Amino acid sequence: MSSITTEQMRFWSPEVRELEPYVPGEQPKIQNLLKLNTNENPYPPSPKVVAAVQAVLANSADALRLYPDPDASALKQAIAKQQHVAVETVFVGNGSDEVLAHIFKAFFIQDLPVLYPDITYSFYPVYSQFFGVTTKVLPLNDNFEIVVADYKQANGGIIITNPNAPTSIALGLSAIEEVLQANPDSVVVIDEAYVDFGAESAVKLVEKYDNLVVCQTTSKSRSLAGLRVGFAIAQPHLIAALQAVKNSFNSYPIDRFAIAAAVASFEDQAYFEEHNQKVINSRDKLVAQLSDLGFKVLPSSANFIFASLPSKDAGDLAADLREKGIIVRYFNKPRINQFLRITIGTDEQNQRLVDTLKHEILK
Amino acid sequence: MSSITTEQMRFWSPEVRELEPYVPGEQPKIQNLLKLNTNENPYPPSPKVVAAVQAVLANSADALRLYPDPDASALKQAIAKQQHVAVETVFVGNGSDEVLAHIFKAFFIQDLPVLYPDITYSFYPVYSQFFGVTTKVLPLNDNFEIVVADYKQANGGIIITNPNAPTSIALGLSAIEEVLQANPDSVVVIDEAYVDFGAESAVKLVEKYDNLVVCQTTSKSRSLAGLRVGFAIAQPHLIAALQAVKNSFNSYPIDRFAIAAAVASFEDQAYFEEHNQKVINSRDKLVAQLSDLGFKVLPSSANFIFASLPSKDAGDLAADLREKGIIVRYFNKPRINQFLRITIGTDEQNQRLVDTLKHEILK
Structure with a gap:
C-alpha cells in the first residue's frame, strides 16, 4: 500500500485507513x-461429496443460473441431524471466518470489552477492529493454557478457541461450563475449528446455556477447505441475531455446489x-x-x-x-x-x- | 422474531437489535x-462452465481439501482480459452483494451523507444501517429517471444502479461523467448488475476517473446466480481499500468451483x-x-x-x-x-x- 498517496487516501472511509487485515x-x-x-x-x-457435486452438475442449467436457497435449509438440516440438535439452532456461512465475523457484529459490540487469550486465532483482533469491538486480552499461563479464573470479570463477551490455535491445547467441558456459568449476561463463543481431532465439543451444552455459541467449520475435519462452509450452533434467540446480520450483509453466501457437497459430507459419518x-x-x-x-x-x-x-x-x-x-x-x-x-x-x-x-x- | 424476549435480546449488540435486513x-x-x-x-x-467444474472435480482431492487462492488471481485475470483493464483494477467477492457491502464499508463511512435515488436497489439502505453510513435519498423524477443535477451537492459518496432497478431505465455515460466531474472528492459507485442487457458500461471511464468504482455480477448476464461471484473495477488506490476490508472480514470468500466456473464464463465471449x-x-x-x-x-x-x-x-x-x-x-x-x-x-x-x-x- 506504500504507493497510495495521502491525497488518494481521502476516498477511503477514515476507519478503514487504520485497518490491519488478517x-x-x-x-x-x-x-x-x-x-x-x-x-x-x-x-x-468422502467420495459421496464428489458424487453430490456431480449430481448438481447433471442438472447444471438450473443449478447454475438460479440463486441458491438463501437459507441453505438442506445444509442446516444435514448439520442438525449429524450434530443431534434442532435445525432452529443452526446457522451457516461462507466458511467459519464469515460466521465468526457475523458473531462479532451480532454480539460483541458492547460497552464492556470482549475477552480472549493473548495467543489464539489471530483473526479475532482483526474482527474487533473491523467492527469497533473493545477487547481485553488475557495472557495464557506459562504452559500456554487458558486460565479460567481470568474469565470471571465484567465483560461484553468471551471467545475461546477449543482446542486453542496455534497452541493445539484443549480445554475440558467442565472448564467451559465454569466460564458459561460465571457469565450469564455475556455471550460465550467456543470456536471449535479443530474439535474433531480430540477435544470434546460444547454443542451438547447448547440446550442448557442460553449464552453459548459454538462455531465449527468443514475446512479441517471434513476436508472441505476448498468449499467455504462454516456453521454455528446456539439457541434460537442467538441464531436470530446471526440471521439478522447475515441478511443485512449478503443474502446468498453459500453457493449450490458448496451446499450439496457439505450435505453429502455430513451424511457420511x-x-x-x-x-x-x-x-x-x-x-x-x-x-x-x-x-x-x-x-x-x-x-x-x-x-x-x-x-x-x-x-x-x-x-x-x-x-x-x-x-x-x-x-x-x-x-x-x-x-x-x-x-x-x-x-x-x-x-x-x-x-x-x-x-x-x-x-x-x-x- | 416475535418470540424473542427482551431478556434474551440483552445478548445482541445494541445496534443489531435495530437492523432491518434485506x-x-x-x-x-x-x-x-x-x-x-x-x-x-x-x-x-456457457457449456465451458460445466466443463471447468468437471475439470476441478477430476482433481477432487486437492480441489476440495485445500483452501482456494485467497486472491482468486486466475479469476481476476480472466475478468481483466474480458473487460480490457489491468488486473490491478479488479476486485472480486462472494456475489456483488458482498462486493457492495465491502464498498459501503471501504468508502462510505464519512461525515457527509451518501446520495442515492429513492427508488433503487433496496439493499443500499440496509448496508447503510449495517455500517452506520448516513444517507440522503434523492427522488427520481416523475418519469422515474435520475436527476443528475441533484448529485451536485456536498456528499460522502454516491451510488447509482445503471440500468436502475427496479425501474430498468439506463443513464447515459455522459450523465455519469457529469456526476464524476462534479464530485472529485467523493467515490462514485456505478452498480452495473444489469448493464450487459443494453446499457453502456462505465468501465471504460475507470482509467480517467480516480473516484469511480464500477460493480458488476456474474449472476444475471452470465447465468451464474447459483455460484456467487461479483466484481468491482476501479483504480488501484480504491481496490486497495476493498482488499483491506475483505481481508479484515473473510480471507477466502470464493470457493474453487466458483473460481473455475467464472473463469470459463469470462473466456467464452x-x-x-x-x-x-x-x-x-x-x-x-x-x-x-x-x-x-x-x-x-x-x-x-x-x-x-x-x-x-x-x-x-x-x-x-x-x-x-x-x-x-x-x-x-x-x-x-x-x-x-x-x-x-x-x-x-x-x-x-x-x-x-x-x-x-x-x-x-x-x-
Whole structure:
C-alpha cells in the first residue's frame, strides 16, 4: 500500500485507513511442495461429496443460473441431524471466518470489552477492529493454557478457541461450563475449528446455556477447505441475531455446489470418523518422532502441533524447511516466536518432514 | 422474531437489535412454476462452465481439501482480459452483494451523507444501517429517471444502479461523467448488475476517473446466480481499500468451483454476447405484447421490465399470476406499488405469461 498517496487516501472511509487485515497462510504454487502450513486435511473428503457435486452438475442449467436457497435449509438440516440438535439452532456461512465475523457484529459490540487469550486465532483482533469491538486480552499461563479464573470479570463477551490455535491445547467441558456459568449476561463463543481431532465439543451444552455459541467449520475435519462452509450452533434467540446480520450483509453466501457437497459430507459419518482417527494416529506418531529429535511439543488435540526446538531458532528452522520444499507456519510474535505450527500430514508426509529434519537440517 | 424476549435480546449488540435486513425474492420449490421474480437468466451458462467444474472435480482431492487462492488471481485475470483493464483494477467477492457491502464499508463511512435515488436497489439502505453510513435519498423524477443535477451537492459518496432497478431505465455515460466531474472528492459507485442487457458500461471511464468504482455480477448476464461471484473495477488506490476490508472480514470468500466456473464464463465471449442478445430480443417482443394488453412499460435496458396496468391493482395482479403458477416481483412501497417487476424469460416463457394474462386474468 506504500504507493497510495495521502491525497488518494481521502476516498477511503477514515476507519478503514487504520485497518490491519488478517494475513492468511500462503498458498504457493510450487511443485512437490509439502504444505504443512494451513492445517488442511491430508485426505480427500468422502467420495459421496464428489458424487453430490456431480449430481448438481447433471442438472447444471438450473443449478447454475438460479440463486441458491438463501437459507441453505438442506445444509442446516444435514448439520442438525449429524450434530443431534434442532435445525432452529443452526446457522451457516461462507466458511467459519464469515460466521465468526457475523458473531462479532451480532454480539460483541458492547460497552464492556470482549475477552480472549493473548495467543489464539489471530483473526479475532482483526474482527474487533473491523467492527469497533473493545477487547481485553488475557495472557495464557506459562504452559500456554487458558486460565479460567481470568474469565470471571465484567465483560461484553468471551471467545475461546477449543482446542486453542496455534497452541493445539484443549480445554475440558467442565472448564467451559465454569466460564458459561460465571457469565450469564455475556455471550460465550467456543470456536471449535479443530474439535474433531480430540477435544470434546460444547454443542451438547447448547440446550442448557442460553449464552453459548459454538462455531465449527468443514475446512479441517471434513476436508472441505476448498468449499467455504462454516456453521454455528446456539439457541434460537442467538441464531436470530446471526440471521439478522447475515441478511443485512449478503443474502446468498453459500453457493449450490458448496451446499450439496457439505450435505453429502455430513451424511457420511463413517468416513468422517475413520479419517479423523487416521489423523490422530499420525499425530501421535509424529509427536514421538519429533520428541526423539529434541523438540518440545505442546499436548495436541488438533490436526496440528505446536513445537519448539531449544537448540535452534524457530524462524531459521522454518526457513531451512522451506528451502527443502516443506512449509510450516511461523508466527514472529511475542511468546511464540520460538515455535512452529506444523499441520499433521499423512504418515508418509510426516516421515518426509522427520527425515528432512534428521538427515538434512539437524545432521 | 416475535418470540424473542427482551431478556434474551440483552445478548445482541445494541445496534443489531435495530437492523432491518434485506428480504430477497423468494426461491419457492413449486412444480411447473414460471419464476420471473429474481431476474435470473432463462438460459444456462456457457457449456465451458460445466466443463471447468468437471475439470476441478477430476482433481477432487486437492480441489476440495485445500483452501482456494485467497486472491482468486486466475479469476481476476480472466475478468481483466474480458473487460480490457489491468488486473490491478479488479476486485472480486462472494456475489456483488458482498462486493457492495465491502464498498459501503471501504468508502462510505464519512461525515457527509451518501446520495442515492429513492427508488433503487433496496439493499443500499440496509448496508447503510449495517455500517452506520448516513444517507440522503434523492427522488427520481416523475418519469422515474435520475436527476443528475441533484448529485451536485456536498456528499460522502454516491451510488447509482445503471440500468436502475427496479425501474430498468439506463443513464447515459455522459450523465455519469457529469456526476464524476462534479464530485472529485467523493467515490462514485456505478452498480452495473444489469448493464450487459443494453446499457453502456462505465468501465471504460475507470482509467480517467480516480473516484469511480464500477460493480458488476456474474449472476444475471452470465447465468451464474447459483455460484456467487461479483466484481468491482476501479483504480488501484480504491481496490486497495476493498482488499483491506475483505481481508479484515473473510480471507477466502470464493470457493474453487466458483473460481473455475467464472473463469470459463469470462473466456467464452461469443456465448455471452449471443445469449444476451436473445434476452434483449425477447424483451422487445414481450414489451410489445404487454403494451397491446394495456400495460405501461418503462423503457428497459435490463433483463427485466417494470410495468403497470392502469385498469388493475398491481398487488392483485401479482397475486392472480401467482395463482396461475407465475411469480413476478411486487414491491409494496410508495410510488412503485402499482408496478410489477417482471424478469425476461425465454420467448416460450414470456408467451405463457402473456397468454395467462390475456386468456385467464384479464379476459
